[in-house]
Amino acid sequence: MxxxxxxxxxxxxxxxxxxxxxxxxxxxxxxxxxxxxxxxxxxxxxxxxxxxxxxxxxxxxxxxxxxxxxxxxxxxxxxxxxxxxxxxxxxxxxxxxxxxxxxxxxxxxxxxxxxxxxxxxxxxxxxxxxxxxxxxxxxxxxxxxxxxxxxxxxxxxNYAEYTMVFYNKDLFAKHGITEPTTLGELTAAMDEFVDAGITPLANAGAEYMAQQYLYQLALSRADRSWVDAYQLYEGEADFHDAAWTYGAETFADWVEKGYFSERSTGTKSEDAGVSFIQGKAPILFSGSWWFGRFEAENQFDWGTFPWPDTDLTLGSGxxxxxxxxxxxxxxxxxxxxxxxxxxxxxxxxxxxxxxxxxxDPDAVTDPRAKELIADFNALAEKDGLAFYPDWPVPGFYDVLVSETQKLITGGADPDAFLDAIGEAYEKDAPKR
Structure with missing residues (x-):
């Protein structure tokens, strides 16, 4: 050496x-x-x-x-x-x-x-x-x-990334819950975990994870032109449109229903990932950057599936x-x-x-890795990469963190959240 x-x-x-x-x-x-x-x-x-x-x-x-x-x-x-x-x-x-x-x-x-x-x-x-x-x-x-x-x-x-739902198959099986294929089935599964005294979603309000949940909810009501207007300034971004309103209101509703812990407002992404690794949280929505670590450290059967009922999800090079x-x-x-x-x-x-x-596709032999890459390829082929919510303007990451924390604690309602992020976006977005 x-x-x-x-x-x-x-x-x-x-x-x-x-x-x-x-x-x-x-x-x-x-x-x-x-x-x-x-x-x-x-x-x-x-x-x-x-x-x-x-x-x-x-x-x-x-x-x-x-x-x-x-x-x-x-x-x-x-x-x-x-x-x-x-x-x-x-x-x-x-x-x-x-x-x-x-x-x-x-x-x-x-x-x-x-x-x-x-x-x-x-x-x-x-x-x-x-x-x-x-x-x-x-x-x-x-x-x-x-x-x-x-x-x-x-x-x-030299790599790509995208978000997906990671889930603990053993916990799902223990509670008799099958893998969700629709958003309705996902929320029904989360209701069952709440009824069993388990907070279903690992979350991190102090860093990127919480805002990515909210953005994904908005994306489920959006299309490519919506993404291009928001991310590339190819049109006007309306922060009180149907997509953003659905995202903010549903996120707040999920906090109220107990899908997220109110304590997660101060939680960092590492904490959320560890809670999944330790088998405490049955579901984590985050990026492919966690995949290798979960493969190495999870001591239970686990799997992934794309966020249901949407053509768009967070991802990029x-x-x-x-x-x-x-x-x-x-x-x-x-x-x-x-x-x-x-x-x-x-x-x-x-x-x-x-x-x-x-x-070389033939050189990737790990079955779970092949599925990961196949899901990404399917997403890319349908032009489904929608980037990340903090990208459009400088300083927006910190705005999204603080405003999403307010949604978790109840310090702001969805309208106030949308007003705040819209104001920050308009302040620094380039005039094109």
Whole structure:
């Protein structure tokens, strides 16, 4: 094991969400003053997640093909990077390669601020654009206003993601409940759990999970033009229309019925995931990023199904590899991205429970993983990826967290919730 590898393993063992920091040799477009002997990379995937496993393998492959390159580490988390990225990337502490959230409010904002490298030349020269389908590439390209869907490539996703219902088959069987296939059957199942003294839905009001439940409820009454108006500004977003009203009112009703715990207002996503892993919550609605961890840690029979009675659900290309404008060593950053896009790493990602963008379908052999990928492909083929609710404008994530918490506690009614998020959206949405 190389010195570089030993250093990475030591840090990875410190924290599940630890980030890897790597460095690379000089590139163009700003930066380029590095020594070519260190690759600095930040990512926030846990080592047991599908992405964490695949990217650790990519690091090993990188070391084989780049002898003498030193690997360095720092611990990073999703929230840490989300909150500090603009400041860090505008300083001398910027890494060479970083995993970053996609969408107008995050990668789009950084591209508009001139903090990210235009990757378009590398994307075309290395053929990444040929491997990434239209639905996934939407979040890779941003125009001069920082709006996704067109313009230059500022990020590259090497996986995709989408949300689904995870459910504890053993708990369902114990209470004589069959797998729901309609929203009516899902709510009937939740009623039965409530009657048995069990809160059916794992939830996290302090982070992204609660707002994603509400957005999915709204999506069940929406169509593609509604999504494009809200996310891409291709039309007027009406926050008191039938879809948003249904989402907010149904979410509040579900709190009242006991489907969510009122205590979940202060719960983080990790807590919600652990409650499912421990068999306490029979149902969790969240993303494919949990799949590999559930595969490794669940000690019960479990399964997944798409949110019923809708053609739209939350999903997109995965988080992006971005190269900071001021990165000192860019060429090896591009080389690392290329390795993560290779068939070898893509196949591993698929078998570990991720949703690869360029795997050989025949090489993914795990039955549950094959089902996961098949469900994503079906969603993508019907143009069902509806992105995430916090994407449209900067700062919207925090607004949605705080306003959704008020719905959970009863501190605001659905109309007040819709007024608040509509006002925040209109304040910062670009005029197009």
């Amino acid at each position: 190389s010195t570089a590898r030993r250093r990475m393993t030591a840090v990875a063992a410190v924290a599940l969400g630890g980030a890897l920091l790597l460095t690379s040799c000089g590139g163009s477009d700003g930066g380029g003053s590095g020594d070519g002997r260190t690759l600095r990379l930040w990512h926030y995937e846990g080592p047991d997640s599908a992405m964490g496993v695949a990217w650790n393998a990519a690091i090993e492959e990188f070391e084989k093909t780049h002898p003498g390159v030193e690997v360095e580490f720092e611990e990073k988390g999703f929230e840490q990077i989300r909150k500090t990225a603009p400041m860090v990337l505008n300083s001398s502490d910027a890494p060479d390669l970083m995993e970053y959230n996609k969408g107008n409010a995050t990668a789009g904002l950084l591209s508009r601020q001139g903090l990210l490298t235009d990757l378009t030349p590398e994307v075309t020269a290395r053929g990444w654009d040929k491997k990434i389908g239209a639905g996934v590439r939407t979040t890779s390209q941003y125009d001069t206003d920082g709006v996704m869907g067109s313009g230059k490539w500022y990020g590259v996703p 995965g988080n992006l590899w971005v190269v900071p404008k001021g990165a000192e060593n860019k060429e090896l950053a591009y080389d690392f991205i290329d390795i993560t896009m290779s068939e070898k790493i893509q196949n591993l990602l698929g078998n570990e429970g991720g949703v690869p963008v360029a795997a």
